[in-house]
Amino acid sequence: MSEAVLPPVTPSGAMIRTLGLVATVCGVLIVTAYEGTLDAVNANKKIALERAVFKVIPGAAKVDEYVATATGIQPAGAAIPEGAVKFYAAYDQAGGLKGIAAEGAAKGYADTVRVMYAYDPAKQAVTGLGVVSMRETPGIGDKIYTDEAFLKNFEALDVQLSSDMKALANAVKVVKHGTKQNAWEIDAISGATVTSKAVGRGINESARKLLPLLVPNLEKLKTAPSPNAQSAVSPPFIKGGEGGFSTVSITHTLTHLSQNPPQPPLSPPGGIEKGWRWQAHLAEEVTS
């Protein structure tokens, strides 16, 4: 870099020519890589999303992305309008609505905790929880996806709307371990209160924004929209999803800078190794 102060020995024309040549070569390389991997990347993202949604909504076979705005709901396109809230509608094989999934995020002990939760329109309750990303202390904060008692909170967490449909009837609240009394309260994990609270705040924040926009328009989502080739789920995945871990409604993918070794989604005891192999197998099928 300090060469800039030396008297130039190369005419600037030559420099510009070389830089132009290098830029062209680099540009071609980048665009080739981008174009070449685009399909595979999109397929991967689709599968990751489906895996995350299917874990919180067991039995779902198809996922569609939507955004909810003040004027209604619409399929998520390239441009997301200001103030819109993204959510996912999950359908079963027959095309009936299985549930809604959405993401929530809040600051935890070390960094942001992102969760995916399932909303059951019939019960007006949160019916499943998965962790999208976090880097909380291993062995403490990660109890939010290993602690059975904590996950019980999300079998039917009440998030019904108030009578004017403008807000939640009761804000989701995290209470001290062992003091849960109402259906909208979350019993915190003893020793991991900060992380538990982050989960609660994340869900509350997201549900507070999403549900008043979503619930009045639920009718539109009742049946799957006209199938388009893009969103159809490939058969091997459905088989894997149901045979794999559909009994546990949780997912755990890793975030950037994660402090944890990559782990497969939670599976019944003894199923971890199997899960890994299944994932590897899946990855092969996707890329080939």
Add this chain to the structure above:
Amino acid sequence: MIPGQKQLSNLEELLEGVWKQNPVFVMVLGMCPTLAVSVSAMNAVSMGLATTFVLVGSTFLVSLLRNVIPKEVRIATYIVIIATFVTVVDYLIQAISLAVYDALGAFIQLIVVNCIILGRAEAHASKNPPLRSVLNALGMGAGFTVGLFALGGVREILGAGKLFGFSLFGPDFQPWVVMVLPPGGFFVLGAWLLLFNWLNSRKTDAAPAKPAEGHAHV
């Protein structure tokens, strides 16, 4: 970077980076990704391979263009070339496995500023023909991967009781959690360097003619 460089055979060129000039343990370069992603063996190896790809690709291109690139703009050119290959590897990893991509996160893009790569481009590829540059880069990449694995493996075994995600010690193992937390990275790398120092000092005691202290980087 390589003192008293003689003409090496192709094999020696390849092995140079794996052992004698190991970027992690001897030159202590590229520490940020080394420590940040080495929480598990899987992450470490993926990162090592990604870096190797960038290293080989960019040294090859730099070496091809070595007679065309004017001295005044060489660093800028190298950085652009490196950034290109990093962008390529970024998309490749996304296409191969999103799980790996999420685990490595921003550190894939941070390969751009890994001193090993710029160091190789400047010190080796700009002076040597493509074949030798690629061999050298392959060796360096392998050395980097081995170093990362040595770190990631130890941290995963101690901190989680696993290797490549497979449980090693059964359910009764109490993980040494601090090893997968940031301090563990510093401690494990420090311990490895200590081991190499000790080995070196034993060698010097045996043959006092040779100078010790291979890693005088900082």
Add this chain to the structure above:
Amino acid sequence: MSESLYQIFIGTLLANNFVLAMFLGLCPFLGVSARLNTALPMGAATTFVMLVASLCAFGLNWLVTTFHLEFLRLISYIVIIASAVQLVEMVLKKYSPVLFRALGIYLPLITTNCAVLGVALFQTAREYSFTQALTFATAGGLGFTLALLLMAGLRERLNLASVPNVVQGTALSLMLAGLLSLAFMGFAGLGAGE
């Protein structure tokens, strides 16, 4: 989720300190931390470059997103950072040649300081707003300076201690950094909010 500026500041300065928790900027951390009087200017220069990089990255990100050229993001960031470093270098050379010589090779190496590119990449990934990004960059730079100063203080004291030959050099610095990092873990949870 919208993080408050306070949360970003405290979190980035202490709980997620760039050097001690995120492993960004380790080369200068180990390289320039031998003496206190070079550590401070190095920290200040890096903080300045971070701020410039953060500003530019914000604008560039808007540009590449608007024109759907996301694949050019990384290249444009690194080119901007290299230019910013060149600028700092020229200013320092003109106004403080002594400092310029003291920082030596580590000054141009700010270009390849992952902390600087890290600021640009993380603020993009976290979708920070303009003020959030600036807070993030400031806190990141100050955190880097803090870690550098602590390390330099420790190493100056260490010069007076008798350390076995085997341990000296990088190995010892890394062990020290590990202890510092352990201490900084105590800050986790700060700014988590209720």
